[in-house]
Every structure is written in structure tokens, then in C-alpha cells.
Amino acid sequence: MSVIDLKKIKIYNKANKKIMIKFSELIHSKAEKARKKLKYFFKTAILSIIIFAILFIIANIQAFSEIGKSKIKTILGTKDEQVFTKEKVKVKDEPLPLDVVKDSGKLKTDYPEMDSLEVIPPDNRIIIPRINKNVPLVKTDSKNYFTQDWDSLDQEILSDLKRGVVIYPSSAMPGKKGNTVVTGHSSYYAWDDGKYKDVFARLHEIILGDEIYIYYQQKKYFYEVEDIKVVNPEDIQVMHPKAGENILTVITCTPVGTNLRRLVITAKLVN
Numbered sequence: 001m002s003v004i005d006l007k008k009i010k011i012y013n014k015a016n017k018k019i020m021i022k023f024s025e026l027i028h029s030k031a032e033k034a035r036k037k038l039k040y041f042f043k044t045a046i047l048s049i050i051i052f053a054i055l056f057i058i059a060n061i062q063a064f065s066e067i068g069k070s071k072i073k074t075i076l077g078t079k080d081e082q083v084f085t086k087e088k089v090k091v092k093d094e095p096l097p098l099d100v101v102k103d104s105g106k107l108k109t110d111y112p113e114m115d116s117l118e119v120i121p122p123d124n125r126i127i128i129p130r131i132n133k134n135v136p137l138v139k140t141d142s143k144n145y146f147t148q149d150w151d152s153l154d155q156e157i158l159s160d161l162k163r164g165v166v167i168y169p170s171s172a173m174p175g176k177k178g179n180t181v182v183t184g185h186s187s188y189y190a191w192d193d194g195k196y197k198d199v200f201a202r203l204h205e206i207i208l209g210d211e212i213y214i215y216y217q218q219k220k221y222f223y224e225v226e227d228i229k230v231v232n233p234e235d236i237q238v239m240h241p242k243a244g245e246n247i248l249t250v251i252t253c254t255p256v257g258t259n260l261r262r263l264v265i266t267a268k269l270v271n
Helices: 003-059 061-076 150-163
Strands: 099-101 106-108 125-128 133-139 165-167 178-183 211-216 219-231 246-254 261-269
Touching: 133 150, 133 211, 150 165, 211 246, 219 246
Parallel strands: 133 165, 178 246
Antiparallel strands: 099 106, 125 133, 125 211, 165 178, 211 219, 219 261, 246 261
């Protein structure tokens, strides 16, 4: 091999070495950029999750507060206040029946104790002792339902939910054969002016056999929970009546703070 050939080989090796170094530096540079981008992505993702979690909690603070208070009471072993509130009884100005005791010539005034008299609320209400709820029961006008004006119906229901929980249009009224469908918020925007936006925040605490009471048109209806399930929003068959049965279906969104699924409580009329 000539001297010239050796010089050419050295030059080639030197050039090749420079190329390899440049290529290595390029790969390292790209890897470093990719690492920085990945690090930035994870930082941004974590920060976004934290911000979302904070905003989510703030938006649903009342519902989470309701659930938190319930958990604390359970830990401390304290009980909720009685949901059947006592009210003053307005007695009609009418004579009460008296048993005349002939032998003594005196009147016997054997009346029941006033505390034993049940006071029927003047408005329609639903009472769920398990979650300590006693709230107004609002009947939504069914006009928009039958005209299939769904947008107007949704707005009307949202408006009525500010005043309590809603009997869904087209469902059976309490005491009638069929399915009485009642819906209420588990959570809603904290800035909304409704009083009942977290009324069903604790509905997931219901268990089989629990009692639910409905006062409707001055009559009391007692239901017993017989089924609990979670369904997709499009599973509307839970609102359908069961042949010959008188049932109550209570529906709310779940998990709390979302509308991803529906918690469905079904109860049968006992008396």
C-alpha cells in the first residue's frame, strides 16, 4: 500500500469520525429536546389536573360539603335531625265528640294526645329519612312533553328544580297505578340561585329496604326501596311503568358533579 493510500485512509477515517461525532451530537440534541418537551408536557398535564380538580371542587362545593358532613357524623356516631318536622296544628273551631258518663253526670274528655296526631304538610313533599331530606315535590307541566318540545321541557325542568325535586311529565302521579318518576340534582353550579341543587348528593347512601315517604294532595304514601342501580343516560326504560304495579323511581346524576351516568332508586308502594 502506498503512502498516498495511507493518507487517504487517514483522511477518510478522520472525516468519518467527525461525521459520527456530529451525528451523535445531533441525536443527543434531539433526545434532549424531546426530554424537555416531555417534561413540559407532564408539568402542564399535572398543573391542568390540579387546576381542574380545584375548579371541580369549587363548582360542586355544596354537594361535597353535604357528603363530608355525613361522613363526619357517621364517624362521630351522631344522628341527623328528624326529617319529620313538628308543626303547629291549627284546630278547626268545631265541637269535639264527647262521651257522656251518665252515672256521674259528668263529661268524659278522653282525647288522643296532640303529639300523636300526624301533621300533613300543606304542599307536596318527598321525605327520605336515610339521607335526612324533606323537600318540596314539584309537578312539571307536561305540555312541552306532549308537543315534543324537548329544549323547552329541559328548561322548564331546570327551572322547577330550583324549587325542589320534580315529578317527570307523563309519569304516574303518587297513588296511581304506574311509575312515579322523581328527579333532582346531586350537584349543580355553586353560583346557581336554586336552593335544592345538591338535594340528592347523598342518594348513593340509600340501601335496600329503606323508607321513602311522599305527601301528595294531602295524602301520605309509603314506599320501600327494592332496587338500586346505575345506568347510562340513554337507558330510559327505567322510567317505564311495570304492568299492574305502583312504584316510585328516584333518579339523579352520578358520580356527584358529573352527568356521566344515572343513579336509579326503585321503591314499591307499601300503603
